[in-house]
Amino acid sequence: xTAELVRGQNHPLSEARLxxxxxxxxxxVAAATLSDESGRIHGVEWVAHxxxxxxxxxxxxxxxxxxxxxxxxxxAVAETVHRVSVLLALPTGVGGPVDFxxxxxxxxxxxxxxxxxxxxxxxxxxxxxxxxVALELYRRQGAWKVRAxxxxxxxxxxxxxxxQGLAQAHRLASAINEAVAQGVARSVPAxxxxxxxxxxxxxxxASALGPDQAASPYGGQGAQTASDPYQGSQGxxxxxxxxxAVASYSTGPADPSATTQPGTPAASGTGGPxxxxxxxxxxxxxxxxxxxxxxxxxxxxxxxxxxxxxxxMDERLYNQVWGMFEDLARSTAAYRSAVDFAxxxxxRELDEVLSDPRSRIGGQGDAARESARAKHxxxxxxARQVLDRDLAHLAAEADVVEPALPPAYARWDNPAWHAYxxxxxxxxxxxxGDLHLPESDRLxxxxxxxxxxxxxxxxxSGRTGSPDGSFLDSHELRRLALDSAVAHTARxxxxxxADEFTVHVLDPAxxxxxxxxxxxxxxxxxxxxxxxxxGVADILxxxxxxxxxxxxxxxxxxxxxxPPDFDTAHQLLVVNDFPHGFDDRxxxxxxxxxxxxxxxxxxxxxxxxxxxAAGYGPLLDxxxxxxxxxxPVPEDxxxxxxxxxxxxxxxxxxxxxSQVLQQVLAQVAEARxxxxx
Numbered sequence: 001x002t003a004e005l006v007r008g009q010n011h012p013l014s015e016a017r018l019x020x021x022x023x024x025x026x027x028x029v030a031a032a033t034l035s036d037e038s039g040r041i042h043g044v045e046w047v048a049h050x051x052x053x054x055x056x057x058x059x060x061x062x063x064x065x066x067x068x069x070x071x072x073x074x075x076a077v078a079e080t081v082h083r084v085s086v087l088l089a090l091p092t093g094v095g096g097p098v099d100f101x102x103x104x105x106x107x108x109x110x111x112x113x114x115x116x117x118x119x120x121x122x123x124x125x126x127x128x129x130x131x132x133v134a135l136e137l138y139r140r141q142g143a144w145k146v147r148a149x150x151x152x153x154x155x156x157x158x159x160x161x162x163x164q165g166l167a168q169a170h171r172l173a174s175a176i177n178e179a180v181a182q183g184v185a186r187s188v189p190a191x192x193x194x195x196x197x198x199x200x201x202x203x204x205x206a207s208a209l210g211p212d213q214a215a216s217p218y219g220g221q222g223a224q225t226a227s228d229p230y231q232g233s234q235g236x237x238x239x240x241x242x243x244x245a246v247a248s249y250s251t252g253p254a255d256p257s258a259t260t261q262p263g264t265p266a267a268s269g270t271g272g273p274x275x276x277x278x279x280x281x282x283x284x285x286x287x288x289x290x291x292x293x294x295x296x297x298x299x300x301x302x303x304x305x306x307x308x309x310x311x312x313m314d315e316r317l318y319n320q321v322w323g324m325f326e327d328l329a330r331s332t333a334a335y336r337s338a339v340d341f342a343x344x345x346x347x348r349e350l351d352e353v354l355s356d357p358r359s360r361i362g363g364q365g366d367a368a369r370e371s372a373r374a375k376h377x378x379x380x381x382x383a384r385q386v387l388d389r390d391l392a393h394l395a396a397e398a399d400v401v402e403p404a405l406p407p408a409y410a411r412w413d414n415p416a417w418h419a420y421x422x423x424x425x426x427x428x429x430x431x432x433g434d435l436h437l438p439e440s441d442r443l444x445x446x447x448x449x450x451x452x453x454x455x456x457x458x459x460x461s462g463r464t465g466s467p468d469g470s471f472l473d474s475h476e477l478r479r480l481a482l483d484s485a486v487a488h489t490a491r492x493x494x495x496x497x498a499d500e501f502t503v504h505v506l507d508p509a510x511x512x513x514x515x516x517x518x519x520x521x522x523x524x525x526x527x528x529x530x531x532x533x534x535g536v537a538d539i540l541x542x543x544x545x546x547x548x549x550x551x552x553x554x555x556x557x558x559x560x561x562x563p564p565d566f567d568t569a570h571q572l573l574v575v576n577d578f579p580h581g582f583d584d585r586x587x588x589x590x591x592x593x594x595x596x597x598x599x600x601x602x603x604x605x606x607x608x609x610x611x612x613a614a615g616y617g618p619l620l621d622x623x624x625x626x627x628x629x630x631x632p633v634p635e636d637x638x639x640x641x642x643x644x645x646x647x648x649x650x651x652x653x654x655x656x657x658s659q660v661l662q663q664v665l666a667q668v669a670e671a672r673x674x675x676x677x
Contacts (some may be wrong), residue, residue, distance in 0.1 A: 016074075101127035426451055426452070571601060
């Protein structure tokens with residue numbers, strides 16, 4: 001049975017050898033890109049197009065045509081390839097239409113070699129776009145699936161390839177269009193030559209990426225190619241719209257074993273092999289992820305914790321959580337799109353009934369209305385069944401993943417905290433709470449943010465649009481915000497080695513004495529919380545000088561010349577009740593720390609109600625925008641970069657009556673005491 005997909009919907013593939021058939025009604029260029037798990041292309045050698053139509057496991061047409069058949073053998077693609085994206089573009093310089101909006105909607109179908117259609121997708125809703133990612137084949141838990149994408153680009157192939165991380169996007173797009181215009185298949189110029197074998201300092205490296213690049217909802221460095229060895233990508237999701245935290249989910253994992261040409265070893269300019277080992281990691285390939293237990297016939301494979309790629313179990317779990325977040329976002333987008341389509345079709349059919357005076361009354365009109373409503377209910381029910389199927393798979397995966405998470409990723413009630421020991425190195429990421437959507441209220445996705453922090457945190461103690469906060473008075477909201485800040489601070493202390501994280505607290509009015517008590521009594525703070533205007537000025541002055549000194553040392557290449565007693569640990573400044581106790585000079589210094597501090601290891605956590613600082617007007621707008629806003633109560637203020645869902649954020653709360661915070665802080669304090677000896 002053929003699956004008719006809507007944008008964002010996926011469907012499992014039971015065969016490895018497939019054909020992808022394109023029917024556009026006018027000549028289009030068909031191409032395919034191979035990419036890693038984060039969706040990034042490692043070089044022009046990862047693109048099949050009319051000038052280079054064949055890659056391991058993929059073959060595309062050599063010319064523009066109204067109909068195409070692309071051959072795919074998923075067993076033949078390299079293990080480093082996790083996505084095969086099918087691209088369509090209108091050729092330039094040969095006349096004809098300039099955008100898809102003036103054409104009938106193209107149709108893409110995935111078929112078996114016998115012609116049996118597995119899934120189809122009609123690319124509706126296109127307008128000024130001249131290039132589009134039609135669909136993608138992707139690996140998930142050891143199996144392949146097809147997902148309908150339909151993402152268009154008004155800037156054509158160049159913008160599309162740039163969005164997928166290809167450094168040579170404009171040059172490749174020009175070469176493809178030139179080959180099509182001349183009616184011949186011509187090779188695309190090779191990327192710039194690599195460095196000599198004797199100079200390994202500028203050769204390719206690859207590192208795991210993170211979902212805080214909305215958000216994501218995870219961030220990090222991008223995979224780098226030999227032609228541009230220092231190219232990287234940083235990012236926030238996840239999320240934007242309120243791109244705040246999910247910006248942590250923005251990019252995904254890159255395969256450290258990837259080569260420039262998928263499936264084949266790269267060659268240097270002198271003909272010898274290039275050493276692609278990561279300078280900061282072991283040179284052996286990562287161990288394969290744990291295998292899922294064999295599935296019973298007719299049943300889906302059972303999920304396994306850590307089945308994503310990575311050098312360690314922590315990295316695999318991080319990448320797996322990012323994949324769960326993306327799957328939930330796209331499954332929900334497909335459901336909403338299907339419901340919107342059903343609503344639109346029912347409205348159109350009802351309008352047609354009402355537009356004919358003869359059918360407005362009587363049995364004929366009633367029958368037409370009932371038919372339209374029945375079709376609507378059927379479409380919505382089918383979409384909900386697909387969503388429920390996807391949610392069941394994700395819920396089963398979450399049930400397996402959550403107990404396996406290490407302390408940095410785990411909820412406070414996870415047993416992992418009972419076996420906590422102060423780590424020897426900083427983890428990849430930190431859990432700040434959970435994310436969920438209205439259609440899947442019981443399914444929670446951990447919100448992980450990459451470390452070290454790239455943005456400061458703002459715990460909003462003011463009134464929000466959350467129903468949970470509407471029944472609380474301002475005093476209770478401030479208390480909850482401060483408790484949340486203390487929990488985040490404790491978690492940051494717990495996941496860093498004893499000598500690599502220093503915490504300063506500003507509490508000008510002393511209103512947070514009770515909340516800060518666990519940090520004070522355990523002895524994990526650099527000094528007691530500073531109070532009054534003098535205390536504010538003192539700490540801000542010292543941290544500003546800290547930032548200035550590190551910046552000068554780094555820019556002058558004299559990082560080893562810092563004073564012997566200089567604290568090289570990451571610094572966290574927790575500010576309560578901002579802007580109480582701050583004068584204009586202090587506000588200026590705080591803004592400086594927020595802007596310049598993260599790059600040199602000085603981070604900010606602000607507990608504040610924005611209304612309290614309204615007197616500063618737009619002066620503080622850059623400060624608020626530069627911080628990741630978190631709330632002490634659940635609120636749907638985060639958005640992902642893919643489909644713009646409003647995600648509900650829930651803070652990571654300590655279980656009532658739990659002593660886990662005190663136990664963890666006691667171990668941190670003891671480790672710091674032993675380190676100072």
